[in-house]
Amino acid sequence: MSGVEVRGLTKRYGTLTAVDDLSFTVRPGAVTAFLGPNGAGKTTTMRMMVGHVAPTSGGVTIGGRRYRDLPRPTTVVGAAFDGAAFHPRHSARNHLRIYAAMGGHPGRRVEELLGLLGLAAAGDRATGTYSTGMRQRLSLATALLGDPGVLLLDEPGNGLDPEGTAWLRAFLRELAGEGRAVLVSSHALGEVQQVADDVVVIRRGRLVAAGALGELAGAAHVVRVSSPDADRLARVLAPAARAIDLDGPHDLRVHGLEPARIADLAAAHELRVHGLAADRPSLEELFLDLTGERTDA
Amino acid sequence: MRPLIHAELRRLLATRMWLGTLLVAALLGGGLIGLLALVGPENFDPPMPGLHTEAGVRAVLGFLGFTAFVPAAVGTLALTSEYRHRTITVTFLYAPDRWRVLAAKLVTYGLAGVVYGLVLSGTAAVSLFGAAAARGVTLGLPAGTVVELLARLGVAMAAYMVLGVGMGALIRHQVAALCVVVGYLYGAELLLVMIPGVRHLYPLLPGGATAALTDFTAVADALAQQLSSEPVRLLSPLAGALVLLGYTALASTAALLRPLRRDVA
Numbered sequence: 001m002s003g004v005e006v007r008g009l010t011k012r013y014g015t016l017t018a019v020d021d022l023s024f025t026v027r028p029g030a031v032t033a034f035l036g037p038n039g040a041g042k043t044t045t046m047r048m049m050v051g052h053v054a055p056t057s058g059g060v061t062i063g064g065r066r067y068r069d070l071p072r073p074t075t076v077v078g079a080a081f082d083g084a085a086f087h088p089r090h091s092a093r094n095h096l097r098i099y100a101a102m103g104g105h106p107g108r109r110v111e112e113l114l115g116l117l118g119l120a121a122a123g124d125r126a127t128g129t130y131s132t133g134m135r136q137r138l139s140l141a142t143a144l145l146g147d148p149g150v151l152l153l154d155e156p157g158n159g160l161d162p163e164g165t166a167w168l169r170a171f172l173r174e175l176a177g178e179g180r181a182v183l184v185s186s187h188a189l190g191e192v193q194q195v196a197d198d199v200v201v202i203r204r205g206r207l208v209a210a211g212a213l214g215e216l217a218g219a220a221h222v223v224r225v226s227s228p229d230a231d232r233l234a235r236v237l238a239p240a241a242r243a244i245d246l247d248g249p250h251d252l253r254v255h256g257l258e259p260a261r262i263a264d265l266a267a268a269h270e271l272r273v274h275g276l277a278a279d280r281p282s283l284e285e286l287f288l289d290l291t292g293e294r295t296d297a
Numbered sequence: 298m299r300p301l302i303h304a305e306l307r308r309l310l311a312t313r314m315w316l317g318t319l320l321v322a323a324l325l326g327g328g329l330i331g332l333l334a335l336v337g338p339e340n341f342d343p344p345m346p347g348l349h350t351e352a353g354v355r356a357v358l359g360f361l362g363f364t365a366f367v368p369a370a371v372g373t374l375a376l377t378s379e380y381r382h383r384t385i386t387v388t389f390l391y392a393p394d395r396w397r398v399l400a401a402k403l404v405t406y407g408l409a410g411v412v413y414g415l416v417l418s419g420t421a422a423v424s425l426f427g428a429a430a431a432r433g434v435t436l437g438l439p440a441g442t443v444v445e446l447l448a449r450l451g452v453a454m455a456a457y458m459v460l461g462v463g464m465g466a467l468i469r470h471q472v473a474a475l476c477v478v479v480g481y482l483y484g485a486e487l488l489l490v491m492i493p494g495v496r497h498l499y500p501l502l503p504g505g506a507t508a509a510l511t512d513f514t515a516v517a518d519a520l521a522q523q524l525s526s527e528p529v530r531l532l533s534p535l536a537g538a539l540v541l542l543g544y545t546a547l548a549s550t551a552a553l554l555r556p557l558r559r560d561v562a
Contacts, residue, residue, distance in 0.1 A: 097307055098311060101307050102301055
Protein backbone atom coordinates (compact mmCIF):
# COMPACT_ATOMS: atom_id res chain seq x y z
CA MET A 1 0.00 0.00 0.00
CA SER A 2 1.09 3.54 -0.64
CA GLY A 3 2.11 6.27 1.74
CA VAL A 4 1.85 10.03 1.67
CA GLU A 5 4.74 12.35 0.80
CA VAL A 6 4.44 15.99 1.79
CA ARG A 7 7.15 18.16 0.21
CA GLY A 8 7.70 21.85 0.81
CA LEU A 9 3.99 22.41 1.32
CA THR A 10 3.13 26.08 1.80
CA LYS A 11 -0.15 27.97 2.00
CA ARG A 12 -0.36 31.72 2.32
CA TYR A 13 -3.51 33.76 2.78
CA GLY A 14 -2.40 37.29 1.97
CA THR A 15 0.32 38.05 4.46
CA LEU A 16 -0.60 35.16 6.75
CA THR A 17 1.37 31.96 6.25
CA ALA A 18 -0.88 29.14 7.43
CA VAL A 19 1.42 26.31 6.37
CA ASP A 20 5.12 26.98 5.94
CA ASP A 21 7.41 24.73 3.89
CA LEU A 22 6.14 21.55 5.47
CA SER A 23 7.71 18.19 4.59
CA PHE A 24 6.99 14.81 6.12
CA THR A 25 5.99 11.27 5.25
CA VAL A 26 3.10 9.07 6.32
CA ARG A 27 4.09 5.42 5.98
CA PRO A 28 1.85 2.42 5.36
CA GLY A 29 1.08 0.06 8.20
CA ALA A 30 1.38 2.73 10.85
CA VAL A 31 -0.70 5.30 12.66
CA THR A 32 0.87 8.73 12.33
CA ALA A 33 -0.36 11.33 14.77
CA PHE A 34 -0.47 14.82 13.30
CA LEU A 35 -0.19 17.09 16.29
CA GLY A 36 -0.30 20.77 16.95
CA PRO A 37 -2.35 23.29 18.88
CA ASN A 38 -5.59 24.57 17.38
CA GLY A 39 -4.83 26.86 14.46
CA ALA A 40 -1.42 25.32 13.79
CA GLY A 41 -2.38 24.47 10.21
CA LYS A 42 -3.27 20.78 10.53
CA THR A 43 -6.63 20.98 8.78
CA THR A 44 -5.27 23.23 6.03
CA THR A 45 -2.46 20.73 5.44
CA MET A 46 -4.87 17.82 5.24
CA ARG A 47 -7.20 19.75 2.92
CA MET A 48 -4.25 20.41 0.63
CA MET A 49 -3.54 16.66 0.56
CA VAL A 50 -6.88 16.02 -1.15
CA GLY A 51 -7.16 19.14 -3.29
CA HIS A 52 -9.77 20.98 -1.22
CA VAL A 53 -7.29 23.79 -0.76
CA ALA A 54 -4.76 24.74 -3.42
CA PRO A 55 -1.20 25.02 -2.06
CA THR A 56 0.71 28.25 -2.67
CA SER A 57 3.76 26.10 -3.34
CA GLY A 58 5.00 22.59 -2.73
CA GLY A 59 2.75 19.59 -2.93
CA VAL A 60 1.58 16.23 -1.74
CA THR A 61 1.82 12.90 -3.52
CA ILE A 62 0.14 9.65 -2.64
CA GLY A 63 1.90 6.61 -4.04
CA GLY A 64 3.75 9.03 -6.31
CA ARG A 65 0.70 10.84 -7.69
CA ARG A 66 -1.17 13.99 -6.78
CA TYR A 67 -4.65 13.34 -5.42
CA ARG A 68 -6.38 14.81 -8.46
CA ASP A 69 -4.32 12.58 -10.75
CA LEU A 70 -5.48 9.38 -9.06
CA PRO A 71 -7.81 7.52 -11.45
CA ARG A 72 -10.25 6.48 -8.71
CA PRO A 73 -9.14 8.56 -5.76
CA THR A 74 -11.51 7.14 -3.17
CA THR A 75 -10.12 3.62 -3.66
CA VAL A 76 -6.69 4.98 -2.69
CA VAL A 77 -7.42 7.69 -0.13
CA GLY A 78 -10.22 8.06 2.37
CA ALA A 79 -10.54 11.38 4.16
CA ALA A 80 -12.80 12.56 6.95
CA PHE A 81 -12.80 16.12 8.17
CA ASP A 82 -13.99 17.62 11.39
CA GLY A 83 -17.67 18.58 11.45
CA ALA A 84 -20.71 17.09 9.78
CA ALA A 85 -20.79 16.98 5.99
CA PHE A 86 -24.16 15.35 5.48
CA HIS A 87 -27.51 16.57 4.27
CA PRO A 88 -29.50 16.66 7.52
CA ARG A 89 -32.54 15.04 5.91
CA HIS A 90 -30.62 12.21 4.28
CA SER A 91 -30.37 8.96 6.18
CA ALA A 92 -26.92 7.50 6.77
CA ARG A 93 -27.81 4.70 4.36
CA ASN A 94 -28.81 7.15 1.63
CA HIS A 95 -25.74 9.30 2.26
CA LEU A 96 -23.46 6.29 1.86
CA ARG A 97 -25.37 4.99 -1.16
CA ILE A 98 -24.98 8.30 -2.97
CA TYR A 99 -21.22 8.25 -2.49
CA ALA A 100 -20.93 4.53 -3.18
CA ALA A 101 -22.57 5.23 -6.54
CA MET A 102 -20.28 8.19 -7.13
CA GLY A 103 -17.14 6.18 -6.39
CA GLY A 104 -18.39 3.10 -8.22
CA HIS A 105 -18.16 1.12 -4.96
CA PRO A 106 -20.44 -1.89 -4.54
CA GLY A 107 -23.72 -1.40 -2.68
CA ARG A 108 -22.97 -4.19 -0.21
CA ARG A 109 -20.06 -2.07 1.07
CA VAL A 110 -22.68 0.35 2.47
CA GLU A 111 -24.28 -2.36 4.58
CA GLU A 112 -20.87 -3.69 5.61
CA LEU A 113 -19.78 -0.29 6.87
CA LEU A 114 -23.07 0.48 8.62
CA GLY A 115 -22.54 -2.77 10.52
CA LEU A 116 -18.83 -2.24 11.14
CA LEU A 117 -19.38 1.24 12.55
CA GLY A 118 -22.40 0.36 14.63
CA LEU A 119 -24.83 2.42 12.57
CA ALA A 120 -26.97 -0.41 11.19
CA ALA A 121 -29.87 0.27 13.59
CA ALA A 122 -29.82 4.02 12.94
CA GLY A 123 -29.10 3.66 9.22
CA ASP A 124 -32.50 4.90 8.10
CA ARG A 125 -32.67 7.85 10.48
CA ALA A 126 -32.02 11.36 9.19
CA THR A 127 -28.43 12.36 9.96
CA GLY A 128 -29.74 15.62 11.39
CA THR A 129 -30.83 13.65 14.46
CA TYR A 130 -27.41 12.05 15.01
CA SER A 131 -25.18 12.55 18.04
CA THR A 132 -21.62 13.80 17.58
CA GLY A 133 -20.26 10.28 18.00
CA MET A 134 -22.59 8.91 15.34
CA ARG A 135 -21.58 11.68 12.97
CA GLN A 136 -17.91 10.91 13.51
CA ARG A 137 -18.61 7.27 12.71
CA LEU A 138 -20.60 8.16 9.59
CA SER A 139 -17.71 10.36 8.43
CA LEU A 140 -15.39 7.40 8.96
CA ALA A 141 -17.75 5.12 7.04
CA THR A 142 -17.81 7.61 4.15
CA ALA A 143 -14.00 7.65 4.11
CA LEU A 144 -13.87 3.85 4.11
CA LEU A 145 -16.34 3.28 1.24
CA GLY A 146 -13.61 2.64 -1.32
CA ASP A 147 -11.57 0.46 1.06
CA PRO A 148 -8.61 2.86 0.67
CA GLY A 149 -5.03 2.16 1.68
CA VAL A 150 -4.51 5.70 2.96
CA LEU A 151 -6.72 7.30 5.60
CA LEU A 152 -6.61 10.97 6.46
CA LEU A 153 -8.67 11.67 9.56
CA ASP A 154 -8.99 15.20 10.89
CA GLU A 155 -9.73 15.20 14.61
CA PRO A 156 -11.81 12.01 14.50
CA GLY A 157 -11.84 11.92 18.30
CA ASN A 158 -13.54 15.30 18.71
CA GLY A 159 -16.69 15.06 20.78
CA LEU A 160 -16.34 11.35 21.53
CA ASP A 161 -17.11 10.01 24.98
CA PRO A 162 -14.45 7.83 26.70
CA GLU A 163 -16.06 4.68 25.36
CA GLY A 164 -16.05 6.11 21.84
CA THR A 165 -12.43 7.18 22.20
CA ALA A 166 -11.39 3.67 23.26
CA TRP A 167 -13.32 2.21 20.33
CA LEU A 168 -11.66 4.65 17.93
CA ARG A 169 -8.18 3.73 19.18
CA ALA A 170 -8.79 0.06 18.62
CA PHE A 171 -10.28 0.78 15.22
CA LEU A 172 -7.31 2.90 14.12
CA ARG A 173 -4.90 0.18 15.25
CA GLU A 174 -6.86 -2.35 13.28
CA LEU A 175 -6.77 -0.19 10.14
CA ALA A 176 -3.00 0.27 10.41
CA GLY A 177 -2.63 -3.43 11.18
CA GLU A 178 -4.21 -4.15 7.81
CA GLY A 179 -1.32 -2.28 6.22
CA ARG A 180 -3.00 1.10 5.72
CA ALA A 181 -1.27 4.43 6.16
CA VAL A 182 -3.33 6.25 8.79
CA LEU A 183 -2.84 9.95 9.50
CA VAL A 184 -4.80 11.22 12.49
CA SER A 185 -4.74 14.86 13.47
CA SER A 186 -5.33 15.97 17.02
CA HIS A 187 -4.74 18.97 19.21
CA ALA A 188 -4.67 16.75 22.28
CA LEU A 189 -1.80 14.32 22.44
CA GLY A 190 -3.47 12.15 25.06
CA GLU A 191 -6.07 11.13 22.47
CA VAL A 192 -3.58 9.52 20.12
CA GLN A 193 -0.59 8.77 22.37
CA GLN A 194 -1.60 5.17 22.85
CA VAL A 195 -2.11 4.38 19.17
CA ALA A 196 0.50 6.45 17.34
CA ASP A 197 3.58 4.81 15.89
CA ASP A 198 4.88 8.03 14.42
CA VAL A 199 4.26 11.65 15.22
CA VAL A 200 4.43 14.81 13.18
CA VAL A 201 4.25 17.96 15.26
CA ILE A 202 3.62 21.38 13.75
CA ARG A 203 3.42 24.80 15.26
CA ARG A 204 2.29 27.93 13.41
CA GLY A 205 2.42 26.00 10.17
CA ARG A 206 6.01 24.84 10.60
CA LEU A 207 7.31 21.39 11.30
CA VAL A 208 8.81 21.14 14.78
CA ALA A 209 9.29 17.39 15.05
CA ALA A 210 8.69 14.25 13.05
CA GLY A 211 9.67 10.68 13.65
CA ALA A 212 8.91 7.52 15.55
CA LEU A 213 7.16 8.30 18.78
CA GLY A 214 9.64 6.29 20.89
CA GLU A 215 12.69 8.03 19.46
CA LEU A 216 11.17 11.43 19.83
CA ALA A 217 10.26 10.85 23.45
CA GLY A 218 13.82 9.65 24.13
CA ALA A 219 15.42 12.60 22.44
CA ALA A 220 13.98 15.18 24.74
CA HIS A 221 16.09 15.77 27.80
CA VAL A 222 14.46 16.77 30.97
CA VAL A 223 16.75 16.99 33.94
CA ARG A 224 15.72 17.40 37.54
CA VAL A 225 18.08 19.67 39.38
CA SER A 226 17.96 20.29 43.08
CA SER A 227 19.97 23.23 44.23
CA PRO A 228 19.85 25.68 47.13
CA ASP A 229 20.67 28.31 44.48
CA ALA A 230 17.76 27.27 42.25
CA ASP A 231 16.73 30.83 41.37
CA ARG A 232 20.16 31.94 40.27
CA LEU A 233 20.83 28.65 38.53
CA ALA A 234 17.60 29.06 36.53
CA ARG A 235 18.81 32.45 35.32
CA VAL A 236 22.17 31.01 34.33
CA LEU A 237 20.64 28.09 32.44
CA ALA A 238 17.82 30.04 30.83
CA PRO A 239 19.67 31.19 27.67
CA ALA A 240 20.77 27.61 26.86
CA ALA A 241 17.73 25.61 27.94
CA ARG A 242 14.54 25.23 25.95
CA ALA A 243 12.46 25.72 29.08
CA ILE A 244 12.85 25.65 32.82
CA ASP A 245 10.11 24.86 35.32
CA LEU A 246 10.41 25.74 38.97
CA ASP A 247 9.38 22.62 40.81
CA GLY A 248 9.62 24.00 44.36
CA PRO A 249 11.97 26.41 46.11
CA HIS A 250 15.03 24.23 45.47
CA ASP A 251 14.05 22.18 42.45
CA LEU A 252 14.15 22.81 38.74
CA ARG A 253 13.09 20.83 35.73
CA VAL A 254 15.34 21.76 32.84
CA HIS A 255 14.28 20.98 29.29
CA GLY A 256 16.68 20.55 26.38
CA LEU A 257 20.00 20.49 28.25
CA GLU A 258 22.11 17.44 29.12
CA PRO A 259 23.10 16.82 32.77
CA ALA A 260 26.83 17.36 32.11
CA ARG A 261 26.20 20.75 30.53
CA ILE A 262 24.05 21.80 33.47
CA ALA A 263 26.77 20.72 35.94
CA ASP A 264 29.43 22.61 33.96
CA LEU A 265 27.37 25.79 33.78
CA ALA A 266 26.64 25.58 37.52
CA ALA A 267 30.33 25.06 38.31
CA ALA A 268 31.35 27.97 36.07
CA HIS A 269 29.05 30.26 38.05
CA GLU A 270 29.98 28.71 41.42
CA LEU A 271 26.44 27.56 42.12
CA ARG A 272 25.74 24.53 44.28
CA VAL A 273 24.07 21.45 42.82
CA HIS A 274 22.83 18.81 45.23
CA GLY A 275 21.03 16.53 42.81
CA LEU A 276 21.01 16.00 39.08
CA ALA A 277 18.82 13.32 37.50
CA ALA A 278 17.77 12.74 33.91
CA ASP A 279 14.02 12.44 33.82
CA ARG A 280 12.15 10.65 31.09
CA PRO A 281 9.45 13.13 30.15
CA SER A 282 5.86 12.31 29.62
CA LEU A 283 4.85 12.70 26.04
CA GLU A 284 2.43 15.40 27.00
CA GLU A 285 5.30 17.51 28.29
CA LEU A 286 7.25 16.87 25.14
CA PHE A 287 4.27 17.96 23.10
CA LEU A 288 3.77 21.11 25.12
CA ASP A 289 7.49 21.79 24.81
CA LEU A 290 7.50 21.40 21.08
CA THR A 291 4.38 23.36 20.41
CA GLY A 292 5.36 26.14 22.76
CA GLU A 293 2.18 25.86 24.79
CA ARG A 294 4.07 25.54 28.05
CA THR A 295 4.23 28.64 30.22
CA ASP A 296 7.95 29.01 30.42
CA ALA A 297 9.65 29.71 33.75
CA MET B 298 -19.36 10.54 -15.82
CA ARG B 299 -21.99 7.83 -15.50
CA PRO B 300 -21.29 7.10 -11.79
CA LEU B 301 -21.56 10.81 -11.03
CA ILE B 302 -24.94 11.11 -12.76
CA HIS B 303 -26.09 7.93 -11.04
CA ALA B 304 -25.08 9.45 -7.68
CA GLU B 305 -26.81 12.74 -8.45
CA LEU B 306 -30.03 10.92 -9.32
CA ARG B 307 -29.78 9.09 -6.00
CA ARG B 308 -29.20 12.37 -4.22
CA LEU B 309 -32.23 13.87 -5.94
CA LEU B 310 -34.43 10.98 -4.82
CA ALA B 311 -32.98 10.75 -1.29
CA THR B 312 -35.40 13.29 0.20
CA ARG B 313 -39.05 13.79 -0.62
CA MET B 314 -38.38 17.14 -2.21
CA TRP B 315 -38.77 15.59 -5.68
CA LEU B 316 -42.26 14.45 -4.74
CA GLY B 317 -43.19 17.90 -3.50
CA THR B 318 -41.79 19.49 -6.65
CA LEU B 319 -43.81 17.22 -8.94
CA LEU B 320 -46.87 17.92 -6.81
CA VAL B 321 -46.31 21.63 -7.38
CA ALA B 322 -45.98 20.93 -11.13
CA ALA B 323 -49.32 19.09 -11.09
CA LEU B 324 -50.96 21.85 -9.05
CA LEU B 325 -49.69 24.56 -11.39
CA GLY B 326 -50.39 22.57 -14.54
CA GLY B 327 -53.61 20.82 -13.67
CA GLY B 328 -54.86 23.10 -10.91
CA LEU B 329 -54.06 26.56 -12.21
CA ILE B 330 -54.91 25.88 -15.85
CA GLY B 331 -58.05 23.97 -14.86
CA LEU B 332 -59.20 26.86 -12.71
CA LEU B 333 -58.48 29.51 -15.37
CA ALA B 334 -60.18 27.43 -18.05
CA LEU B 335 -63.22 26.72 -15.90
CA VAL B 336 -63.63 30.37 -14.93
CA GLY B 337 -62.96 31.35 -18.55
CA PRO B 338 -60.73 34.26 -19.67
CA GLU B 339 -63.83 36.21 -20.70
CA ASN B 340 -64.73 36.42 -17.00
CA PHE B 341 -61.29 37.70 -15.92
CA ASP B 342 -60.92 41.24 -14.64
CA PRO B 343 -60.17 42.87 -17.06
CA PRO B 344 -61.91 40.44 -19.43
CA MET B 345 -59.77 38.62 -21.99
CA PRO B 346 -60.78 36.80 -25.17
CA GLY B 347 -62.57 33.52 -24.41
CA LEU B 348 -61.28 30.00 -24.87
CA HIS B 349 -63.04 29.74 -28.20
CA THR B 350 -60.48 32.24 -29.58
CA GLU B 351 -56.82 31.61 -30.28
CA ALA B 352 -55.81 34.57 -28.10
CA GLY B 353 -57.82 33.17 -25.20
CA VAL B 354 -56.13 29.76 -25.31
CA ARG B 355 -52.67 31.35 -25.66
CA ALA B 356 -53.37 33.67 -22.71
CA VAL B 357 -54.42 30.83 -20.41
CA LEU B 358 -51.42 28.69 -21.34
CA GLY B 359 -49.16 31.73 -21.13
CA PHE B 360 -49.73 31.90 -17.39
CA LEU B 361 -47.62 28.76 -17.08
CA GLY B 362 -44.66 30.72 -18.41
CA PHE B 363 -44.75 32.83 -15.24
CA THR B 364 -44.16 29.72 -13.12
CA ALA B 365 -40.67 29.15 -14.53
CA PHE B 366 -39.25 30.42 -11.24
CA VAL B 367 -40.24 27.10 -9.63
CA PRO B 368 -37.94 24.82 -11.68
CA ALA B 369 -35.31 27.58 -11.68
CA ALA B 370 -35.36 27.64 -7.86
CA VAL B 371 -35.17 23.84 -7.67
CA GLY B 372 -32.15 23.85 -10.00
CA THR B 373 -30.50 26.54 -7.92
CA LEU B 374 -30.44 24.18 -4.94
CA ALA B 375 -28.38 21.55 -6.81
CA LEU B 376 -25.06 23.05 -5.81
CA THR B 377 -25.96 25.61 -3.16
CA SER B 378 -27.37 22.94 -0.86
CA GLU B 379 -24.09 21.03 -1.17
CA TYR B 380 -22.19 24.12 -0.07
CA ARG B 381 -24.68 24.80 2.67
CA HIS B 382 -24.48 21.31 4.17
CA ARG B 383 -20.78 21.01 3.34
CA THR B 384 -21.32 17.79 1.41
CA ILE B 385 -19.44 19.55 -1.38
CA THR B 386 -16.23 18.64 0.47
CA VAL B 387 -17.13 14.94 0.21
CA THR B 388 -18.29 15.30 -3.39
CA PHE B 389 -14.99 16.91 -4.39
CA LEU B 390 -13.14 14.00 -2.79
CA TYR B 391 -14.98 11.67 -5.15
CA ALA B 392 -14.63 13.95 -8.15
CA PRO B 393 -11.53 16.14 -7.81
CA ASP B 394 -12.15 17.43 -11.34
CA ARG B 395 -14.79 19.86 -10.24
CA TRP B 396 -16.22 20.54 -13.68
CA ARG B 397 -17.43 16.96 -13.73
CA VAL B 398 -19.54 17.61 -10.64
CA LEU B 399 -21.21 20.56 -12.35
CA ALA B 400 -21.63 18.63 -15.61
CA ALA B 401 -23.27 15.70 -13.80
CA LYS B 402 -25.67 18.05 -12.05
CA LEU B 403 -26.56 19.84 -15.29
CA VAL B 404 -27.39 16.51 -16.94
CA THR B 405 -29.29 15.18 -13.91
CA TYR B 406 -31.31 18.34 -13.44
CA GLY B 407 -31.89 18.51 -17.19
CA LEU B 408 -33.56 15.10 -16.91
CA ALA B 409 -35.44 16.18 -13.80
CA GLY B 410 -36.52 19.34 -15.62
CA VAL B 411 -37.93 17.29 -18.47
CA VAL B 412 -39.93 15.22 -15.98
CA TYR B 413 -41.13 18.41 -14.29
CA GLY B 414 -42.11 19.83 -17.68
CA LEU B 415 -43.94 16.64 -18.62
CA VAL B 416 -45.97 16.66 -15.41
CA LEU B 417 -46.74 20.37 -15.73
CA SER B 418 -47.73 20.19 -19.40
CA GLY B 419 -49.44 16.82 -19.12
CA THR B 420 -51.70 17.86 -16.27
CA ALA B 421 -52.30 21.22 -17.97
CA ALA B 422 -53.42 19.44 -21.16
CA VAL B 423 -55.76 17.17 -19.25
CA SER B 424 -57.42 20.01 -17.37
CA LEU B 425 -57.59 22.39 -20.35
CA PHE B 426 -59.25 19.82 -22.61
CA GLY B 427 -61.33 18.60 -19.67
CA ALA B 428 -62.54 22.07 -18.72
CA ALA B 429 -63.34 22.93 -22.36
CA ALA B 430 -65.35 19.74 -22.69
CA ALA B 431 -67.13 20.37 -19.38
CA ARG B 432 -68.07 23.88 -20.47
CA GLY B 433 -68.91 22.77 -23.97
CA VAL B 434 -66.42 25.19 -25.51
CA THR B 435 -64.49 24.38 -28.66
CA LEU B 436 -60.93 25.61 -28.14
CA GLY B 437 -59.76 28.38 -30.46
CA LEU B 438 -56.68 26.40 -31.37
CA PRO B 439 -56.44 22.88 -32.84
CA ALA B 440 -55.54 20.20 -30.28
CA GLY B 441 -52.23 19.58 -32.07
CA THR B 442 -51.19 23.22 -31.67
CA VAL B 443 -52.19 23.23 -28.00
CA VAL B 444 -50.08 20.14 -27.39
CA GLU B 445 -47.16 21.72 -29.25
CA LEU B 446 -47.40 24.88 -27.14
CA LEU B 447 -47.50 22.80 -23.99
CA ALA B 448 -44.50 20.76 -25.12
CA ARG B 449 -42.57 23.99 -25.68
CA LEU B 450 -43.55 25.13 -22.20
CA GLY B 451 -42.24 21.82 -20.86
CA VAL B 452 -38.93 22.36 -22.63
CA ALA B 453 -38.76 25.89 -21.23
CA MET B 454 -39.22 24.46 -17.70
CA ALA B 455 -36.33 22.03 -18.23
CA ALA B 456 -34.19 24.86 -19.57
CA TYR B 457 -34.97 26.95 -16.49
CA MET B 458 -34.09 24.13 -14.13
CA VAL B 459 -30.71 23.79 -15.84
CA LEU B 460 -30.26 27.56 -15.80
CA GLY B 461 -30.88 27.45 -12.05
CA VAL B 462 -28.08 24.87 -11.65
CA GLY B 463 -25.67 27.19 -13.45
CA MET B 464 -26.73 30.22 -11.37
CA GLY B 465 -26.37 28.22 -8.14
CA ALA B 466 -22.87 27.15 -9.16
CA LEU B 467 -22.01 30.77 -9.83
CA ILE B 468 -23.44 32.26 -6.65
CA ARG B 469 -22.88 29.31 -4.26
CA HIS B 470 -24.78 30.93 -1.38
CA GLN B 471 -28.23 29.34 -1.23
CA VAL B 472 -30.38 32.26 -0.12
CA ALA B 473 -28.53 34.75 -2.30
CA ALA B 474 -28.85 32.49 -5.35
CA LEU B 475 -32.57 31.97 -4.75
CA CYS B 476 -33.13 35.70 -4.33
CA VAL B 477 -31.27 36.52 -7.53
CA VAL B 478 -32.96 33.84 -9.65
CA VAL B 479 -36.52 34.30 -8.38
CA GLY B 480 -36.15 38.08 -8.02
CA TYR B 481 -34.92 38.42 -11.57
CA LEU B 482 -37.66 36.26 -13.05
CA TYR B 483 -40.32 37.94 -10.98
CA GLY B 484 -39.54 41.59 -11.41
CA ALA B 485 -36.05 42.67 -12.26
CA GLU B 486 -36.39 41.85 -15.93
CA LEU B 487 -39.57 43.90 -16.30
CA LEU B 488 -37.91 46.85 -14.58
CA LEU B 489 -34.89 46.40 -16.80
CA VAL B 490 -36.85 46.66 -20.02
CA MET B 491 -38.38 49.94 -18.88
CA ILE B 492 -34.97 51.56 -19.30
CA PRO B 493 -35.00 53.20 -22.72
CA GLY B 494 -32.99 51.20 -25.22
CA VAL B 495 -32.77 48.09 -23.06
CA ARG B 496 -36.23 47.23 -24.35
CA HIS B 497 -34.65 46.21 -27.63
CA LEU B 498 -32.67 43.60 -25.72
CA TYR B 499 -35.85 41.99 -24.40
CA PRO B 500 -35.90 39.18 -26.99
CA LEU B 501 -32.42 38.21 -25.85
CA LEU B 502 -33.23 38.31 -22.11
CA PRO B 503 -34.39 35.08 -20.42
CA GLY B 504 -37.99 36.29 -20.25
CA GLY B 505 -37.99 37.28 -23.91
CA ALA B 506 -36.41 33.98 -24.88
CA THR B 507 -39.07 32.13 -22.90
CA ALA B 508 -41.78 34.15 -24.61
CA ALA B 509 -40.29 33.21 -27.98
CA LEU B 510 -40.07 29.57 -26.99
CA THR B 511 -43.67 29.47 -25.82
CA ASP B 512 -45.15 31.91 -28.35
CA PHE B 513 -46.51 33.93 -25.49
CA THR B 514 -46.28 37.55 -26.51
CA ALA B 515 -48.41 39.30 -23.89
CA VAL B 516 -45.44 40.95 -22.17
CA ALA B 517 -43.85 41.98 -25.45
CA ASP B 518 -47.17 43.36 -26.68
CA ALA B 519 -47.76 45.26 -23.46
CA LEU B 520 -44.29 46.72 -23.71
CA ALA B 521 -44.88 47.81 -27.24
CA GLN B 522 -48.18 49.39 -26.24
CA GLN B 523 -46.95 51.22 -23.19
CA LEU B 524 -43.52 52.40 -24.26
CA SER B 525 -43.85 53.04 -27.95
CA SER B 526 -45.81 51.90 -30.92
CA GLU B 527 -42.89 49.97 -32.31
CA PRO B 528 -43.52 46.25 -31.61
CA VAL B 529 -40.77 44.12 -30.09
CA ARG B 530 -39.90 41.23 -32.38
CA LEU B 531 -39.30 37.98 -30.56
CA LEU B 532 -36.83 35.30 -31.64
CA SER B 533 -37.91 32.04 -33.22
CA PRO B 534 -38.83 29.28 -30.72
CA LEU B 535 -35.62 27.36 -31.44
CA ALA B 536 -33.50 30.50 -31.04
CA GLY B 537 -35.33 31.19 -27.78
CA ALA B 538 -34.41 27.73 -26.46
CA LEU B 539 -30.82 28.23 -27.55
CA VAL B 540 -30.64 31.62 -25.82
CA LEU B 541 -31.82 30.00 -22.57
CA LEU B 542 -29.22 27.25 -22.91
CA GLY B 543 -26.66 29.93 -23.75
CA TYR B 544 -27.34 31.64 -20.42
CA THR B 545 -26.83 28.29 -18.71
CA ALA B 546 -23.53 27.79 -20.53
CA LEU B 547 -22.48 31.32 -19.61
CA ALA B 548 -23.31 30.87 -15.91
CA SER B 549 -21.63 27.44 -15.83
CA THR B 550 -18.48 28.67 -17.53
CA ALA B 551 -18.25 31.64 -15.20
CA ALA B 552 -18.74 29.26 -12.26
CA LEU B 553 -15.93 27.04 -13.50
CA LEU B 554 -13.58 29.96 -13.95
CA ARG B 555 -13.66 31.05 -10.34
CA PRO B 556 -16.36 30.12 -7.76
CA LEU B 557 -16.10 26.37 -8.24
CA ARG B 558 -12.31 26.46 -8.05
CA ARG B 559 -12.21 28.24 -4.74
CA ASP B 560 -10.83 26.42 -1.71
CA VAL B 561 -13.47 24.52 0.25
CA ALA B 562 -13.40 23.87 3.96
